[in-house]
Amino acid sequence: MVGSKGNAEGPDREPPAGGPGGALVLIGGHEDKEGEREILRDVVARAGGRPIVVATVASDVAGELWVEYERVFRALGAAEVAHLDIAERGDAGEARWLSMLEGAGCVFFTGGDQLKITSKLGGSRRLADAICAVYRRGGTIAGTSAGASVMSETMLVGGAGEESAKVRGAVRMAPGLGLVRDLLVDQHFAQRGRLGRLLGAVAHNPRLLGIGIDEDTAAAIEPDRRLRALGTGAVYVVDGRNLSHTNIGEEEGDRVLSLFDVRLHVLSAGDAFDLERGRPASGQPR
Template identity: 55%
Template sequence: MARKAAKAKPKRNGRPRIQDVALRESQVVRSSDRGEAPPERPHAPSERRRPASGRLVIIGGHEDKEKDRVILRQVARCARGGRVVVCTVASDVPGELWETYQRTFQDIGCKDVVRLDIEQRADLLVDPPLDILDGADVFFFTGGGQLKITTRFAGTRLCAAVEEFYRQGGTVAGTSAGAAAMSDTMLVTGNSRESHKIGETLQMAPGLGFLRDVIIDQHFAERGRIGRLLGAVAQNPRFIGLGIDEDTAVVVEREESFTVIGSGAVYVADAEDVTYTNVAEEESSRTLSIFNVRLHVLSQGDHYDLRTRRPTHQFAKKIEKQIEAAERRLGRKPQAADSAASAPQ
């Protein structure tokens, strides 16, 4: 069952209360129950939604929780002393994951860490814990199964509230399944470790839509998922495919660009200029052919512009300086091991 924050905190960071958006969403539900035409949703269709001023931290899974904890320290910086909401909806062992992340975030300086567990969708339809977002700066999805996130959480009043939280400047982070669910089209299952056959089923489904025109895969090099990511972009050539290794993340700013942090690599598959693919042919046993696909491999400090579809490294030193400046403003000694990526606080 969904757990509420013990006490609602006052408005902070200049953002209005999230409940206002949730109220508009509840009007949609009540009108539908009465058979009336519902009012237009705040962000539908997606093309008309306003740009987000928040940040996404999309993690490839198995991030370091014991040593330098570069990625989770980045998430903690985004909290800026505010609340971190850990959502365990995707997991089969939510209690264990909650204890791990609670301990880790508290160890790296987050004082207000609260749990949100959603056992079934009905928990969010009757009495959604909207006040859990009061005073929050980070909403964090753990790993597990991405379909659990979308079937239990997507389309609810709380989901709309989290989207508004992100549009107003909050940070939404997710690891493993929580990473896969970030995009508007979500890769659910598909064969790994072998070259993609055009007859193999790639199960895709609508995601949470925080990042548009991107398909995300995680545990990428560790589970040999290059074939299935190329199969996904062959079927959806206007999308960018992101394959994120374990203990690696992309920090997305305002839906415009991202920077890589962590110990592994991020693979960017761009099929926009593909000249030929056999993905639509009927001979299902054929191995995928795809011509003129661009593949970039990015590591820590590398930057990618989602608008121009171009990578660059010129921002790395600038970002390190911004981290150090932010640490000094908070009265902390800059930590060299963590100087990976951050935007101005």
């Protein structure tokens, strides 16, 4: 299991609050690639002149995505852009991937299917650890769409959108990369009407904050554990840690899910949320 908290063999992949470590940039999908390109410009700036590794492992059209992102990142000033393209799980152990990641300033996961990311990286513990090491030494891990959802220890992989959550709804979750352990991430949020499914996921995991991210919008988690919104849409924080009632355990599976005392925060560009304190905060770093 990639990023399992209980796996004694793996490193501690999430730096302690306020400790060393880089940033995570979680993008809700369909980020602007032709106009101001605010989000991708931010990713390039965070790389700090070091190589950006574009990981297309989630996609069935890896070649097309590589051409597109290489063009955009170079246009925004990236000096070096490399392609991490694992077609099959067995390819993950190749030494060239480890060499590619050694000096990287950013690993960027494209969209596709988040289960493909964890499945393919599961073919090599060394590769998964090398990606996490980029983060631990101060680099940035960014991802769009499926590439955003995979960052958390528990990732949301499926479930009906555009409808109210049901007690036995088809919300599906699986182990993620474990770069952040206390969040659940959903993307294309307002555009695909996914509030219901994120509420369902939070009902199953009330200790986790649900993070919903609109398209062309990012939630950047800084080293000081502040989540900062950027882009043209909103970032939604669903906090169920103080739930006073839910019917999630009832036998009537088709009944609409009830949740009492859920808190919802909506962040627009420049707003911030303190993940340690569980409350909105200044957008300025501590």
